[in-house]
Amino acid sequence: MSEPTAVKRTRHFTPAVFWPSVALILVFVLLAAAKPEGTNSVIANISSVVVKNAGWCYILAVAGFVVFALVVAVSRKGDTVLGPDDAEPEYSRGSWFAMLFAAGMGIGLVFWGAAEPLQHYNFPRPGSGVKAPGSTPSPDAARDAMNTTFLHWGLHAWAVYVVVGLAIAYAVYRKGMPVSMRWTLKPIFGDRIKGRVGDVIDIVAIVGTIFGIAMSLGFGVKQLAGGTEHLTGWKASNGMLVGFVVVIAGLAAISVATGLDAGIxxxxxxxxxxxxxxxxxxxxxxxxxxxxxxxxADLGNFFDKIIDISLETLPFSGETGSKWLSDWTLNYWGWWISWSPFVGIFIARISRGRTVREFIIGVLLVPTLVTFIWFAIFGGNGLYQQMFGHKNFIGPDGTINADIALFQTFDNMPMTVWLSVLAMLVLVIFFVTSSDSGSYVMSMMATGGNPNPALRVRLTFAALSGAIAAVMLGVGNSEQGMKALQTMAILVALPFSIIMVLMCVSLWRELARERTLRKRIESEEYAKALAEHVAGEVKAGIYEEITQHGTGTQARPIETTVDLRRFFERLSHQARRRQNSAEAPILGETGADAAQASEPAEAAGAGEAVEVGAAAGEGSGSGRAAAGDDGGGRPS
Structure with a gap:
């Protein structure tokens, strides 16, 4: 049995990973269903402790992931192919970008496209020096709102996906490991990765993934219900939310059953x-x-402030800053990290044949640019209407209803209903692709890296992700349920962020080791090619030297294995003798002189020979050479 397959698994799954993951998820679902308020309270208390004591770790880690990705991309390490050196990509760039985008952001973009810039405009980031605009338009508040939105959805989010996706793709396609999270850390943990250490890594990844997906599905269902209420007047209720979850989870199950290519x-x-x-x-x-x-303008403002806002922990803003950080930046970093096993493995699965540099540029820069355009259009449209009197999104309580903000921006535009229906269709499909892709990835991790996990396992995780979303939205207060899901994403992201840092270390080591090996091989190949090139030039030089000192005979090309240094010394010595001897003109040497040229061959020892092209006694053979014969009756 090969080394990677030493992990114990049954025909359909790995028991040490599958059962603990399912058990932890079921326990949470049952507790949330039986005692929703108590569960939410416990989660909130734990989160408060984590945010206060480890919030800076999240900020520093995610900023570090951006730097890591960019450094690898611009270095020579980026030349490495994710697969054999001659591997070709399985999907066209268009399909590749589409699958990246749908799986990576999806529902969140539709939900927050207009809502987040409006939220930050209404309640600016503490410590930014920007005051809430009130009824007076504030360009400073608008700029800061877009900066903050770009921070949460741009380079930092996709850098998280790059780290996990690249580590997985390298381990799978370059090292031949199974598609599972544990194998990315084999260079650090060695054979221990096959045991409990590896099981824990995969369990943390599965649990984090399912809460990240459930959180995304919760946002999607709330927006669907809000859009339905906005268009039809039907009051959104918990029953409607659960109904949407059931229907769309069913569509996701159909997509799961059809497989990756046909479905996703x-x-x-x-x-x-x-x-x-x-x-x-x-x-x-x-x-x-x-x-x-x-x-x-947004692009310029963002890149002007990127370092400041990337490392901002709001230490001088007290409880207000801590709460804002927990509700926004840390919430997003936890969301992206908890999603990263799912998105990372998925994009690794579809990225075979890309170079490391192409992978990073494709995953980091292209989706980031599209995301910025999306928010500039939808968020900018909302800010324009709010600032210039076309629409007031701020409710009587001074807040903005994120569930319907997108649909409200369509109210003052032509084709309002069609735009709303189109947005809901995009939302539903993003819902399906997220659930489908997520269940597929969790199933691979639960089956020891099987690239084609059993259908029953995939349906199990699809059902569990839907169950979490349904319970958290349908039992008790849906707003509190969503808050609990967000908090769980932050909590699960803490241990996985440590795993991601180790991934960076492991990946850097492996890429550096491979680069060193490649340089050594290239040096050896270069030395070999240089030797062959020099040997060819030496042969040509010998040929020229002999013909210059011959007797008019058309010498044949020389093949030699003698000591070339000694041979050249001998030729130089003979040249000096000719210059000092008036009796022996260069072009009239006797055969005895030519015979002397063969002396180095005799001195070189047995097995060494020089074929000079004119035999001893060249004076008598010169006539034959002129007749086109080399002395043996053969044409020269």
Missing amino acids: KFLSNFNLVIAAILMAAVAILGPTLFLADEFV
Whole structure:
């Protein structure tokens, strides 16, 4: 049995990973269903302790992931192919980007596209020096709102996915390991990764993934219910939320059953087209020139402030700063980290044949740019309406209803209903692809890295993710349930962030080791090629030297294994003798002189020979050479 397959597993799954993961998830579901308020309270208390004592760890780690990704991309390590050196990508770039985008952000983009910039505009980040605008438009508040939104959804989010995805892809396609989280740390833990250490890593990854997916599904269902209420007037209730979960989870199960290529690929490509149509429609029907100006300005403002806001922990803002950090930045970092096993393994699965550099650029930069464009259009449209009197999104209680903010921005635009329906369609498909991809990835981890996990295992995780979302939204207060899901994502992300730091160390070591080995091989190949090249030049030089000192005979090319240094010394010595001897002209040497040229061959020892092309007694053979014969009756 090969080394990676030493992990014990049954025909369909790895018991030491599957059963503990399912048990932990079921315990949480049962507790949340039986005592929702008590469960939420316990989670909130634990989260408060973690945020106060370890919040800086999240901030520093995620900023470090961005630096790590960029350094690897621009270094020579980026030349490494994820697979054999001659491997070709399995998917076109268009399909690859579509699957990356649908799995990586999906529901969150639709939910927060207009809502988050408006939220930050209404309640600016503590410590930013920007005051709440109230009824007076505030350009400073708008700029800070877009900066903060770009921070939460841009480079930092995708850098988290790059670390996990690249570590998995390298381990699987370059090292031949199974598709599982544990094998990324084999260079650090060695054979211990096959035992309990590896089991714990995979369990943490599965539990984190399912809470990240459940959190995303919760946002999606709430927005679907809010959109339905906004369009039809039907009051959104817990029953409606659970109904949406059941229906869409059923669609996800169908997609799961059809497999990756038939299900996820088709839905991802289709949804990318629909999302692009929606984005283009809003850009054209909205304040187009304002949105273009705003996008360019947003990019400049963000990259001008990126270092400051990336490392901001709000230490001087007291409880207000701590609460804001927990509700926003740490919430997002926890969400992305908890999602990273799912997204990382999924993008690794579809990235075979890409170079490390292409992988990082594709996963880090391209989706980030598209995300910025998305928020500039939807968020910019909302800010334009709020600032210039076209729409007031701030409710009587001074807050913004994130569930319906997107649909409210459509109210003052042509084709309001069509835009709303299109947005809900995009939301549903993102819901399905997230659940489908997530269950697929969790199943691979629970089956020891099986790239084609059993259908029953995939359906199990699809059902569990739907069950968590349904229980947290349908039992008790849905807002508290969503808060609990967000908090759980932050908590589970803490141990996995440590695993991710170790992934960076492991991956850097392996890429550096491979780069060193490649340089050594290239040096050896270069030395070999240089030797062959020099040998060819030496042969040509010998040929020229002999013909210059011959007797007019057309010498044949020389093949030699003698000591070339001694041979050249002998030729030089003979040249000096000729110059000092007036009786022996260079072109009239006798055969005795030519015979002397063969002396180095005799001195070189047995097995060494020089074929000079003119035999001893060249004077008598010169006539034959002129006749086209080399002395043996053969044409020269």
